[in-house]
Amino acid sequence: MLDVTTKAARHNFYSSLTWKLKRQEILDRDNYECIWCKEEGRVTTQFDSILEIDHIKELEHHPELALHNDNLRTLCKECHNKRHERFNYRVSTKKKKWDDEFW
Template identity: 65%
Template sequence: MPVVKTRADRAKFYGSTQWRKLRKECLERDNFECQWCKADGRLTMQSDSILEIDHIKELEFYPELALDIDNLRTLCKDCHNFRHKRMNYRGNAKKKKWSDEWW
């Protein structure tokens, strides 16, 4: 079971040969398609977006599932960011702070 408590631990884990091989297997299994977009009737592939591998049960809380392919799914960058509540995802258009009127 990999240790992934710090940022350096995660960098080491995601740079490992074992992870890279498993990541490739997951992408192939999922036909290089975002699984959330696919479930929503959209097709998002490698040519459309950066594809990332998501741990369904998060790595931080379930390190024992870090290399379990059944705990992995392919998501596009937008869906992965949305899943982790990061700011730069498709569904969160930047709101204007000021109106178009300048007076």
């Protein structure tokens, strides 16, 4: 079984030729388009955003599915960050300064 328990082990996995070939296979399968954007009627390709391969069932919890096509999908960086609640995708409780204004 694949060891991905440490940050170094995950780095080794994502740097491996096996992963790079699988990543290319998934990009080809998904026509270099973000699956979530496509479901919403938008087209986001490698020319619009960085495309990333998402593990539907997390790699850390399901290392046995690391290279299974059914567990992988193409997402743009924005959707991938949203999926993992990273960066600017955390819910903000701060009220915007001009929310009560309309012109």
